Amino acid sequence: MGAAASIPRFVAGRVGGLLLTVGVTSFLIFSATHLAPGRPEEFLLRGRPVSPEALAAVRAQYHLDDPLLVQYWRWITGVFTGDFGRSLQFRQDVGGLLASRLPTTLLLVGYASLMIVLVGLLLGVVAALRPGKLDRSIMLISTVAAATPGFVAVIPLSAVFAVGLGWFPVFGNGEGLLDRLWHLTLPAVAVAVSVVGLLARVTRSAMLAELSREHVEVARSRGLPFGSVVRRHALRNSLGPITTLSGLIVAGLFVATFVIEVAFGLSGLGSLLVTAVQAKDFPVVQAITMIGVLAFVVTNLLVDLLYPLIDPRVSLRAGVAR
Amino acid sequence: MTAASATPGLIRRRVGRLRTGALGGWLNIVALAVLTVFVLAAVFADVVSPVGPNDVSLSDTLAPISGEHLLGADQSGRDTLSRLIYGARGSLLGPLAVVAGSTLLGTAFGVWAAWRGGVVDWLISRSTEVVFAFPGLLLAILAVAMIGPGLTAPVVAMVIAYTPYIARLSRSAALQEAAKPYIAAYRVQGFSSLTIVARHLVPNIVPLLLAQSTLNFGYALLDLAALSYLGFGVQPPTPDWGTMIRENQQAVLEGVWQPSLVPGVCIVLVVVAFTTLGEAIADRVARRDVP
Amino acid sequence: MTALAINNLTVELPAVARRPLVADVTLQVGAGEVVGLVGESGSGKSVTARAALGLFPPSAQVTGSVRVAGTEVVGLTGQALRRLRAEQVAMVFQDPRASINPLRRVGDFLTEALRANRGWSKAKALTRAVELLTEVGIAQPGVAVRKYPHQFSGGMLQRVMIASALAVEPVLLLADEPTTALDVTTQAEILATLLSAQAERAMAMLFVTHDLELAATICDRIAVMYAGRIVEEQPAQRLFDAPQHPYTRGLLTATPKLPAGGDAASSDVAPLVPVAGRPLSLAENPAGCAFAPRCPIVVDDCAAATPVTRVRDGASVACHRADELIGRDA
Numbered sequence: 001m002g003a004a005a006s007i008p009r010f011v012a013g014r015v016g017g018l019l020l021t022v023g024v025t026s027f028l029i030f031s032a033t034h035l036a037p038g039r040p041e042e043f044l045l046r047g048r049p050v051s052p053e054a055l056a057a058v059r060a061q062y063h064l065d066d067p068l069l070v071q072y073w074r075w076i077t078g079v080f081t082g083d084f085g086r087s088l089q090f091r092q093d094v095g096g097l098l099a100s101r102l103p104t105t106l107l108l109v110g111y112a113s114l115m116i117v118l119v120g121l122l123l124g125v126v127a128a129l130r131p132g133k134l135d136r137s138i139m140l141i142s143t144v145a146a147a148t149p150g151f152v153a154v155i156p157l158s159a160v161f162a163v164g165l166g167w168f169p170v171f172g173n174g175e176g177l178l179d180r181l182w183h184l185t186l187p188a189v190a191v192a193v194s195v196v197g198l199l200a201r202v203t204r205s206a207m208l209a210e211l212s213r214e215h216v217e218v219a220r221s222r223g224l225p226f227g228s229v230v231r232r233h234a235l236r237n238s239l240g241p242i243t244t245l246s247g248l249i250v251a252g253l254f255v256a257t258f259v260i261e262v263a264f265g266l267s268g269l270g271s272l273l274v275t276a277v278q279a280k281d282f283p284v285v286q287a288i289t290m291i292g293v294l295a296f297v298v299t300n301l302l303v304d305l306l307y308p309l310i311d312p313r314v315s316l317r318a319g320v321a322r
Numbered sequence: 323m324t325a326a327s328a329t330p331g332l333i334r335r336r337v338g339r340l341r342t343g344a345l346g347g348w349l350n351i352v353a354l355a356v357l358t359v360f361v362l363a364a365v366f367a368d369v370v371s372p373v374g375p376n377d378v379s380l381s382d383t384l385a386p387i388s389g390e391h392l393l394g395a396d397q398s399g400r401d402t403l404s405r406l407i408y409g410a411r412g413s414l415l416g417p418l419a420v421v422a423g424s425t426l427l428g429t430a431f432g433v434w435a436a437w438r439g440g441v442v443d444w445l446i447s448r449s450t451e452v453v454f455a456f457p458g459l460l461l462a463i464l465a466v467a468m469i470g471p472g473l474t475a476p477v478v479a480m481v482i483a484y485t486p487y488i489a490r491l492s493r494s495a496a497l498q499e500a501a502k503p504y505i506a507a508y509r510v511q512g513f514s515s516l517t518i519v520a521r522h523l524v525p526n527i528v529p530l531l532l533a534q535s536t537l538n539f540g541y542a543l544l545d546l547a548a549l550s551y552l553g554f555g556v557q558p559p560t561p562d563w564g565t566m567i568r569e570n571q572q573a574v575l576e577g578v579w580q581p582s583l584v585p586g587v588c589i590v591l592v593v594v595a596f597t598t599l600g601e602a603i604a605d606r607v608a609r610r611d612v613p
Numbered sequence: 614m615t616a617l618a619i620n621n622l623t624v625e626l627p628a629v630a631r632r633p634l635v636a637d638v639t640l641q642v643g644a645g646e647v648v649g650l651v652g653e654s655g656s657g658k659s660v661t662a663r664a665a666l667g668l669f670p671p672s673a674q675v676t677g678s679v680r681v682a683g684t685e686v687v688g689l690t691g692q693a694l695r696r697l698r699a700e701q702v703a704m705v706f707q708d709p710r711a712s713i714n715p716l717r718r719v720g721d722f723l724t725e726a727l728r729a730n731r732g733w734s735k736a737k738a739l740t741r742a743v744e745l746l747t748e749v750g751i752a753q754p755g756v757a758v759r760k761y762p763h764q765f766s767g768g769m770l771q772r773v774m775i776a777s778a779l780a781v782e783p784v785l786l787l788a789d790e791p792t793t794a795l796d797v798t799t800q801a802e803i804l805a806t807l808l809s810a811q812a813e814r815a816m817a818m819l820f821v822t823h824d825l826e827l828a829a830t831i832c833d834r835i836a837v838m839y840a841g842r843i844v845e846e847q848p849a850q851r852l853f854d855a856p857q858h859p860y861t862r863g864l865l866t867a868t869p870k871l872p873a874g875g876d877a878a879s880s881d882v883a884p885l886v887p888v889a890g891r892p893l894s895l896a897e898n899p900a901g902c903a904f905a906p907r908c909p910i911v912v913d914d915c916a917a918a919t920p921v922t923r924v925r926d927g928a929s930v931a932c933h934r935a936d937e938l939i940g941r942d943a
Contacts, residue, residue: 017451024452032468147593149544151551151567152586159579170575214711221666222726222777223698232725233714255457259548263571274552277467285467292460311716312761 011305018301025293026079029286030072079290089281097272098287104173104180105268108257111184112191113250120196121242124203125235128211139204142197150190150256154263157186171265187264191256195249202245206238213237239310247303254295350602353595360592364410373401375408375561384578396570396581406585409561413589416473416555417542423481425535428488429524435489436496437519446493450486458483459545466554473556476549484538491534495527529607537600540593547589563589615680616785616817617642617665622677622687624660626670630895632903634660634670636841638677639922642785645815647808649828649849651864652838653892661838662787662821666702667694682784699730703778704787705807708794709770713762720758723777745776749806768799772806779810786811789821804831825864829853837861840893840903842919847928857930859908863888902933910934 050058058064063071078084084094127138162170174183210216211234219229258270265271269288276284308314363370378398385395393402435446453461458480465479499505500523508518549555550564558565563585570581617640624635635657642648652658663669664679667686679686681701689697706712713722723745724738733741739758746754749772762770771791778786788807792800808831811818822828828835829849836846837858845858856862867888890907893899901916902908908915914933922931 021452021455025455028452029464032464035468143597144590144594147540147544147590147597148586149548149589151548151564152589155567155571155574155579155583155586159574159577159583163575163577214706214708215714217668218704218706218712219714221663221668221698221704222730222781223695223700224726224729225695228725228729232717237714237716252457255459258459259552262552273463277463277554280467282467285464289460289464292457293455296457297455313715313763 010308014301014304018297021297022294026076026290027072029289029293030075031068032286033282034068075286079287084287085283087276087281087284089276089279089284094283094287097284098269098291101267101269101272104184104266105254105257105261105270107180108184108187108191108261108266108268109250109253111181111188112253112257113246115188115192116196116199116249117246119192120199121203123196123200124242125207125230127200127204128207128234129230135204138200142200145193145197146195148193150194150260151263153190153193154186154260157190161186173266184266187257187260187266190263191253191260195252195256199242199245199249202241203238206241207234210234210237240307243306243310244303247299247306251296251299254292258292347602349598353598353602356591356595357599360410360414360588363407364414367407367411371404371407373404375405376400376559377404384573384576384581386578387580393584394578394580396566397573402566402581402584405561405566406563406588409563409566409585410588412473412550412556412560412562413543413547413564414592416477416546417539419473419477420480420484420542420546421535421539423477424484424488424538425531427481428485429492429527429531431485432489432492432494433496433519433524433527436493436500437515437523443493446489450489453482453486456483459548462545462549463552463554466549471554471557473546476546476555480542480545484542487538488531488534492527492531495530496523499523499526529603529610533600533604533607535600536596536603540596540600543589543593543596615641616644616646616682617819618678618680619661619664620678620680622661622664622679623675624657624664624669625674626672626895627674628672632893632895632898633841634673634895635664638838638841638843640836640843640846642817642819644784644817646834647811647818647820647832649832649835650819650821650838651823651825651828651835653823655892655895656838657841658821658838659789662704662789662819665785665787665819666698666704695730699726700781701783702785702787703781703783704789705771705774705778705791707790709774710762710767710794712774713770715762717761718758719760719762719765719773722762723758723773723780726777727780741780742776745779746773748779748810749773749776750802751776766799767795768803771795771799771803775803775807775810779814782814783816786816786818787821788818790823791820792827793822825861826853837864842903842931843922843929844904844932845928845930851928857928857935858904858932859910859934860888860904863907863909902931 063074066074075085082095084098086092087094087097090097123138123142127135158170161167168186169183170186172183174180216229216233219233220226224232254269257268258273260266261268261270262274269291272284273288275281276288372392378400379395380399383395383399384397385399387394393406395401396405431446431450435443461483462476462479465475469475469478505518505523508522546555547562547564547567550562551568553565553568556562556565558569566585567582570578573579574582619638619640622635622638623633625633638657638661640648640650640661650658650661660670664675665681665686667679667689669675675687677687681697684697684701686694686697713719717725720739720742723742724733724735727733727738727741728735742758743754746757751757751769751772757765757773762773765773771794775791791807792803795803804827807818810816820828820832825835825837829852832849834846835849835852836843837852837860838844839860845852845856845861847855847857852861853865856865888907889909893903899906899916901914901918902920905911905915912934918933920931920933920935922929923935
């Protein structure tokens with residue numbers, strides 16, 4: 001029993017579950033080509049009429065005569081070595097395409113995550129500590145914000161901050177880190193709007209629950225400064241739900257940014273995915289879908305693994321059946 | 323899951339419902355009123371719409387708000403209000419199909435898993451976990467890549483993506499319900515499983531599913547609007563709120579924001595209304611269950 | 614100087630409760646004295662004790678005076694209130710499991726007040742924490758400070774709680790049912806730890822409990838509370854030998870007692886008589902004596918007016934029939 005013995009089992013269980021999920025999802029993503037209407041080689045040629053010889057060449061190039069499982073195995077081992085096949089649309093390696101697009105998406109996800117966590121925590125803590133008008137206003141705003149998708153938020157954001165005030169650009173990636181961040185500010189805000197209120201709400205309710213706990217009263221009765229009681233006890237103990245939610249938010253951001261990249265004309269994975277779908281460039285679609293799923297499940301796994309650090313009791317919980 | 327839009331949907335379904343808390347009961351009435359207006363507008367579009375959704379009047383390109391165009395006109399001189407009213411049809415029908423499909427399938431799978439247990443339960447639960455790994459919007463984009471743009475592929479994909487949430491919910495609710503004495507009483511009296519499940523068990527978990535499905539309606543609307551915005555959903559020239567935002571986004575840079583902002587506001591209004599109502603129903607269910 | 618002087622303290626929650634949580638309470642605890650505050654749950658004993666920390670329920674209306682070592686606590690806020698809690702008064706709470714932040718190490722719990730309130734370095738505070746843990750009887754204190762609360766038993770955690778209270782070097786120690794949440798076997802050890810620490814430092818202690826007999830064994834003086842009021846106050850031994858208020862008498866006859874040296878089955882066992890009726894809820898505020906509905910010697914006058922507290926020979930009692938009772942016992 002004990003904490004020490006159960007942590008490896010906890011980690012092994014989670015990683016095992018993840019591998020199983022990734023295995024099944026990747027197979028589904030790969031076999032999507034074969035599930036699509038029409039024969040795969042026609043699909044791969046995107047419906048262009050070609051000679052039987054060309055068709056045969058395509059079948060050979062993509063090993064379409066091998067059994068499906070063999071084809072899948074070739075693809076998935078490639079994926080884990082960075083070989084995603086060749087783009088039909090750009091006639092170059094998908095891996096290279098992704099590598100050139102990935103930084104923008106990652107930067108946007110990181111930037112938006114930072115904004116969401118900082119602003120969400122701040123709003124949630126303020127709402128918990130200042131009941132009344134301020135609390136109610138923050139809750140009302142967060143309800144509306146949660147219903148505002150990024151591509152809707154884009155409109156007022158660009159109308160006010162780009163066209164009206166001229167503070168931020170509304171198009172392009174920018175050069176160099178600072179310029180990039182400047183270009184990514186409005187997109188990051190647009191991505192953040194709908195989830196920042198969600199984090200604020202969860203922070204607020206977790207904080208309120210903790211503030212009413214006895215150990216917080218005890219901390220106050222010991223003459224600790226108010227800020228220290230809030231930080232070291234109420235907020236510290238609220239980190240469990242806050243981290244879980246933040247993990248889900250960041251995991252979801254990968255896909256959320258895809259739409260925003262299109263809205264702001266940023267050349268990231270999302271805009272690549274959209275053009276690939278339009279061009280029926282299936283290797284690219286498969287690769288990006290796979291990356292989206294991986295980012296999602298890996299982020300969730302990381303949060304799970306982080307949890308014992310946040311709550312020292314969790315290792316016991318995992319080890320002892322309830 | 324998806325767009326900035328869908329992300330909260332996904333997270334809410336995973337983290338559990340959040341109480342509206344400080345917001346009062348009058349909001350429910352406002353929410354109901356908002357939805358009624360939109361539904362009536364969608365149903366009676368032919369009657370209430372000032373002009374046809376695709377009536378082009380080039381002299382009115384990007385016309386401002388006026389007596390002639392109550393909400394202005396778009397890039398092609400089409401009346402924004404009329405397109406909004408006709409657009410409500412697709413924008414509301416899509417999520418309706420998703421919610422209906424996922425609620426039916428999810429309830430069937432969930433109750434089946436709970437009632438049968440064993441291998442059936444294991445299989446359904448594992449499949450549920452696999453689908454959870456797919457952000458719904460990503461699944462929908464994959465479906466569009468396979469089948470092609472239009473409402474069909476996204477709706478089918480969304481039904482698949484939303485079913486596990488209902489399945490998980492109905493499974494746990496059905497497990498709780500099945501453990502109650504009255505179910506055992508029916509069994510002893512020799513009623514068939516199907517009769518007990520269909521006539522007694524399912525009706526008792528319906529309010530809970532209704533709450534979740536109401537919330538899901540809002541999230542599905544956000545996801546489908548995002549797909550339309552990307553050009554994968556409802557195809558032009560058919561009006562749709564997501565498509566309208568995409569078509570008129572360029573005009574914002576020219577200082578004309580209402581043709582794209584107005585459909586955006588409609589999306590927000592409808593989603594807030596569904597969220598409010600869904601949480602209100604969930605609150606009532608919670609109060610009924612905890613006397 | 615008296616460590617704690619409470620005068621005519623009244624705490625009301627107009628929005629929640631119809632009667633005051635605490636009404637017109639007057640109580641003194643001298644330096645080095647151990648005073649017991651005894652009553653049923655809801656009698657106001659915990660509210661009274663917490664008043665010494667300036668810890669009142671939110672939105673409570675407070676009148677009267679609470680002085681700790683001469684400092685007025687009622688109305689104290691901000692820095693001054695923090696200083697009172699950091700330097701003058703410490704409290705041991707009922708449930709150590711709920712009172713210590715489960716997510717922080719025990720060493721952190723012990724040192725954080727010393728560091729925040731006295732500006733001590735982490736190393737210095739930790740050295741002190743280890744000393745205190747040794748004093749309260751925790752084996753391997755150097756290891757203990759690195760553990761988390763869930764790795765301790767309830768009794769061990771309560772020792773940690775006592776150590777943290779001692780770290781304050783308080784003038785007044787409040788103990789709110791410090792053994793109630795613990796196993797019977799550990800209760801005596803915790804009491805011994807608490808009392809030896811108290812005696813060594815000559816601290817004043819206010820000991821809150823529902824157990825009159827326990828209070829009688831460890832306290833110098835006992836005040837009995839009923840429905841927010843102190844109904845009787847006497848030196849411990851005299852209260853035990855000659856209880857005056859009918860409620861105190863009821864409490865004593867309701868306690869099972871074994872005759873000295875006898876066995877439980879013998880016929881010498883005093884008859885067990887529970888106090889009839891039920892305690893007053895916060896929604897009730899009858900006129901007159903709050904104990905009247907349960908009182909075995911109630912007369913018509915009892916419902917007419919709240920009895921005044923009468924003092925005689927160092928004993929004070931709030932009962933309309935106090936004179937007769939004393940006469941009967943003498």
